[in-house]
Amino acid sequence: MNTPTLNAGRITALGRSELTLLVRNRATLTLALLMPLLMVFVLRSSLSGAEGARAVGEATLTGGIGMVLLLVVHMNLVSSYVARREELVLKRLRTGEASDLEILAGTALPAAALALAQIAVLAVAGAAALDVRMPQNPLLLVAAVLAGVLVLAALSAVTSSFTRTVETAGLTTLPLFLATVLGSGLFAPTDALPDLAASLCELLPLSGVMTLVxxxxxxxxxxxxxxxxxxxxxxxxxxxxxxxQRWFRWEPRR
Structure with a gap:
């Protein structure tokens, strides 16, 4: 990779072009916009009248934030990087003025922005619908979400290097998805695990982020x-x- 530099104008321009492609895919866009509201509706129906519903609802909303990060940032970005690589878009962009970091950041910008918007909707609508308290430390929550976006955006670029086609992205993203859901305490606490297993789970990519969330x-x-x-x-x-920097592929896999 060439020397990393950042130019806000170039990143925004690249992000705008990626956003245009996202908007054209109306099915994906509609699902992305409705997902937080659907999650809130399902949670409200399942927790209605349950004992300790507020505490469970609060824990589930924080887990929902992790799910949005995984689905919108990680899974979506792996497919985007692979598609742009196989279509030679990344290779053509690399011959221009944009640095490698700007190309990667510009490609990730729409997914990151969409995830942040979904999390905002999930937090506000979920807190109101489930009658749970709003975040006690909003600044820490925002910092945690931004850290999660950075971790997953970088891991998405790495994962794309080992993904041959867009169709196989669902398989290559599955290990991190399962490890995070089961081991990072998205919906079930890891305290019940043996000490060694719990200590290992704390080292998973999104465990620190979810603790901060x-x-x-x-x-x-x-x-x-x-x-x-x-x-x-x-x-x-x-x-x-x-x-x-070590393994990202800019040209199609043959």
Whole structure:
């Protein structure tokens, strides 16, 4: 990869072109826009009248934030990177003025913006519909979500390097999806796991982010736990960026 530079104008222009392609796919766009509201509706129906519904609803909303990050950022971006690579779009962009980092960031911009919009809708509508309290530390929650976007955007670029076609993206994104859902405590706490398994789960790519998300919404987390979660998220960002520089493919796989 060439020397990383950032130009907001070029990133915005690239992002605008990606957004145009997204808007043209009306089925994907409609599903993306309606998904948070559908999640809120399902949660409200399933939790109505249940004992401890508020606590369960709060925990489920934080898990829903993780699901949005996985589905909208990770899975969508892997397909986008693979499609642009196989169509030689990335190769053509690389011959212009845009740096490698600008190309990758511009491609990721619409997915990141859509995920942030969905999470905002999910948080506001979900809190109102499920009668749960709003986030106790909004700044921490926003920082956690942004860290999640960075981690998953970089991991998406890495995953695309090992994905031959758009059709196989569903298979290559499955390991991280399952590991995060089962091991990062999206909907079920990991406290019930054996100590060794729980310690290993804390090192998963999105575990630190989800710890910060829960702390941002519910509050009450200890400083040591927050520091550990932040360091885990930062470590995965650094590891993913190194992996992108080392293995990202700009030309079609043959």
């Amino acid at each position: 829960r702390a941002g919404w519910s509050g009450g987390a200890e400083g040591g736990d927050l520091l550990g979660a932040a360091l885990t998220a930062l470590a995965w960002i650094m590891i993913s960026v190194f992996a992108v």
